Amino acid sequence: MRTVYLLSLLTGLLLSARPGHAQKKNNDKTLSVYVSRQYVKQKALPLHYAPEQLPEALKTLRKKYPDKDITVYFRGGTYYLQQPLVLTPEHTNGKGHTIFRPLDAAKTVTLSGGQPLQLAWEPWKDGIYKAALDLPYDFDLLYINDEQQIRARYPNYDSSARHYNGSAADAISPARVKTWQHPQGGYVHALHSGEWGGYHYRITGVNPDYSLQMEGGYQNNRQMGMHDTHRFVENILEELDAAKEWYYDRAGKTLYYKPSSTLQLKKAAVVAAHLPGIIELKGSAENPVQHITVRDIRFAHTAPTFMDTREPLLRSDWTIYRGGAVLLDGTRDCKIEGCTFSYNGGNAVFVSNYNRGAVISGCHIHHAGGSGISFVGNPDAVRSPLFEYNESQPLAAIDTVPGPATSHYPDSCIAYNNLIYRTGSIEKQTAGVQISMAMEITVSHNTIYDVPRAGINISEGTWGGHLIAYNDVFNTVLETGDHGAFNSWGRDRYWHPNRRHMDSLVAAHPWLIRLDAVKTNVLRNNRFRCDHGWDIDLDDGSSNYHIYNNVCLNGGLKLREGFYRTVENNIILNNSFHPHVWFANSHDIFRHNIVTATYKPIGIKYWGDEIDYNFFPEMSAIHPPTDKHSLAGDPMFTDPERGNYQVKTGSAALTTGFRNFSMHDFGVVSPALQRIAKKAPLPVLQRQTGAAATLINWEGAQIKNIETLGERSAAGLTSNNGVYVISAPPGLRHGIQSGDIILQLGNKPINNVADLIKASATDKTGKVKVLRNQVGIVLE
Incomplete structure (x- = not known):
């Protein structure tokens, strides 16, 4: 069926390239329509329109020629639109395709929102x-x-x-x-x-x-x-x-x-x-816009939407504006191919609510005020949705049916071979590719860099099945912090802001964990780099992931609370594995990886199902109780100066179960995009073992200064001020617990261990302010 479809489409395109042919023979497969910047008398050119006429003309033509493929040719030049081109199901009927493209490939067509x-x-x-x-x-x-x-x-x-x-x-x-x-x-x-x-x-x-x-x-x-x-x-x-x-x-x-x-x-x-959007495809799940392709057109000059970015995305850190230079809302089998999105004030492409089979490919997206490509479903598809980090609901109120409640979300959509950079020029909670309330989104062979926050972000576990593969993502988290080149959150139905309550909830009802994260997300064969966070950051309950064959160039790999994460056969350069505050019975696995420093755990009491068969720079970097079968030494990378981190024959890493994978398939594949894409900065490799943090005994508790981004992230701190309580004996003053961050004693702020020791020497009874479960509380 695919071969027949491609042949018919190619035949239609060849016919439409011959002006007048399709006009004379209305029984041909393809009908040609021409657009210029001025109005033209219809008697002179029966199928020639100005852009303002186009939606009504397409509606008429689709009624007259229901089975034809209509190719809309734009003559070269810039079209300053007075209103968006809104295409609805009336312009499509699921039979004929509609293609928008330049008449002359050598002449740029710009649709401007200015x-x-x-x-x-x-x-x-x-x-x-x-x-x-x-x-x-x-x-x-x-x-x-x-x-x-x-x-x-x-x-x-x-x-x-x-x-x-x-x-x-x-x-x-x-x-x-x-x-x-x-x-x-x-x-x-x-x-x-x-x-x-x-x-x-x-x-x-x-x-x-x-x-x-x-x-x-x-x-x-x-x-x-x-x-x-x-x-x-x-x-x-x-x-x-x-x-x-x-x-x-x-x-x-x-x-x-x-x-x-x-x-x-x-x-x-x-x-x-002027305009916040240029083309809007607007249908519904029951009556979608179908078979529209927009090809090789430049979109520019849309208005910023930062004051309209107000809709919260469940319990992620995001709010959104449901729009972009191109909006797909209620579509099936629509494509944006080879287009350029340059100098737009908001999002470039926004795929909203019900969409099936949407493809954004071969696009050049840069200098956007918002995100590059967003796939975002409707909250009415989420069972028991909550919309802020600290919100919670009792078990009796939780809908326990797995998966989505409606079909109002993107499913089986693709972002492939796109060059995305300098997005988020105005808004900073953005991503090169954003996914929320969606299922089975494929993000592959994209090159993403120079962004203020994540290159690729998944906002929560609803509903998984995403494939993130062969992407080259670097120069990320440039203006923000505590984030990743790839970032995700969980915060699904089982999530509760009080960690002890959540521990007891999932221990008693482990089936809650995958009610939303019903399908496994796969991250494989990517290259990630982050200089102000983690290369891969699975934060706050991210669950049901398989992560393998990735190269982490700088920031390491972090797994915070969550379940069912298998991380294997990855290469982590100049950094290591960061496990943070894991659950009991997380069923996490970390094996067959090459790491170049000792692990960096925070708040770890339980170590998952298997942490073993990894390769370290030296044996002193391995600390029990993990890695009983792991090895250490020189991994013998083939050509690290040129980015080839395959290991040579004879490397001891191969005996741990590590297997080489390709180092040449990251990022965009089209030669035109490869020629203009920036190259990822490669690290100068360093041997690291990591010194143990200095712990101080205070009234029987083990305490330390806040020293790392990981400690800040684990505690939810906005600075390095405070004292981290690593362990607390029973009966410590005012009920201070392990994991608390001491911020104030009496009326004295506590910025470090020295402050705490000095203040506690004279103040034995004053109230204590701590940060617990990322919430400030006062203990008296």
């Missing part, structure tokens, strides 16, 4: 120009000669700064606010206090003490307040002081801009972002 501006510039002051502009809407992005400009901001844009291209603690200080005459309409962008994504606020007014009145801050689903330092303010006229900065005064109907010294401003093409 509006071109005709401006009469005149000098204002300090090298700034102004022009009269009366638009019925505000806009957040401005392009000059197709290059994104910088909205007036403090601190000024700095391409070398790690966070937000420049951030400052005093961005919204009263002293600074005093210098602004009309800050209403400005924006504050800030990282989450724990660097778990970001927040965005619109300034609505100023208080008498020069603090700001603001709305927003709902863009992160773990509400803990904005970061003290990593923040900046924009859209303030008084901050317009650097080249390429702009400000639009809507009330005064004036656009201000400071050009660079080399720009010929009066000849420049100026575009303001």
Whole structure:
């Protein structure tokens, strides 16, 4: 059947390439439709339309020719749309295919969400120009000669700064606010206090003490307040002081801009972002949009959606906006192929609610304000859904039927051979590829890099079956922290924010664990690198994973609470395995892996079903009770300087059960994308054994300073302040327990062990503030 389909499609494309042929013979398989930027009299060209006419024309043609494949050819050029092209089931009937593509492959077709501006510039002051502009809407992005400009901001844009291209603690200080005459309409962008994504606020007014009145801050689903330092303010006229900065005064109907010294401003093409989306395929599970392919088209200049990113994704850290430059919502067998998504303010491609067989392949996605490709189902498909980390429900209230409740989610969809980079330029809780409330999503042969958070993220266990394979993911978690190049959360029906309650719940009812994570997620044959977290991070209850044949270049591999994870035949360079706070009877397995440092466990009492037959740099890196059959030595990598970490014949690693796998299949496969893709930075290999942490005895407890990202992550800390209680004897003051983080004794903050010893010498009875189960509590 597949061969017949491909032959008929190819035949239709060949016929449609001959203008007039399909028009004269209406019984041919393919009907040709042509689109240009201007309206054309229908008598001259019966099947020639302007883009605004296209949806109605397709509806008419589909009724007249129900069985034909309709190929819509766009003549070269940029189309500035006044409204999105919305295609519904009326435009498709499940019989004929509809293909959108350029007429001439040598000429770029751009569908723009922006509006071109005709401006009469005149000098204002300090090298700034102004022009009269009366638009019925505000806009957040401005392009000059197709290059994104910088909205007036403090601190000024700095391409070398790690966070937000420049951030400052005093961005919204009263002293600074005093210098602004009309800050209403400005924006504050800030990282989450724990660097778990970001927040965005619109300034609505100023208080008498020069603090700001603001709305927003709902863009992160773990509400803990904005970061003290990593923040900046924009859209303030008084901050317009650097080249390429702009400000639009809507009330005064004036656009201000400071050009660079080399720009010929009066000849420049100026575009303001307008529409948040360009093409929307909108159907339903009962009546989907079918068999639409969009091929080789560029999408650009969509409006940012950061103030509309407010829908929470279950108990993950995410909120979302259900839209993008291209939206698939209620589709079957639709494809986005070979398209370019450049300089868009929100998500590039969003696959929402019911979708079956959607394919996004061969695309070049870069400079997006939001995520690259998102597959996100509807919460009505989730049984017993909860929407915030600390929410819980009693066992009697939990729906115990496995799997989804409805069909309103992406299933059997594919992201293949896409080049994705510099996404999340505005929003920081984003990913190159995001998966939530979906089943059997394949993410393969993608190259993803230069992103503020994860390259690939799975938000929860609903409902698994995903294949993550042959991807090259690096330069990740660049602006945030406590995350992974590949990241996942569990937090499914069995999850409870109180760990002791959850321990007893899953011990008594282990069948709860896979009610949502019904199918195994597979991570294989990927190369991951993270410099501010873990290369692979299975966090907070991520369950039912098989992870094998992956290369971890820098950050190691972490498994936090969860069940049924088998990790085997991976190579972990300049790092190791990070098991965090495991359950009893987790059934986890870690075997046949090459690690290059001692394990880095935190809060581990139980070691799963099998932790053995691994290969270490030296025997001193192996610590009982694990790895009774593991070996150590030089793994004898074939060519590590060039990224070949296969081991040579004779390597002792082979005797542990490790098996070589290909080092040449990571990332995009099309030559055109390979030519422009950045190469992953390879590590200089180091021999590591890892020194044991220094423990201090305090009133019979074993305590230590917070020293590593792993300890911060395990405790849910936003900084290294506090004292980690490794073990606590019965009767320790005020009921301090093992695993607590001591933050305050009496009225004295406790930043480290020295602070605690000094304070406790004089204060024997004062109340103690601790962090327990990632919640601050006071013990008296």
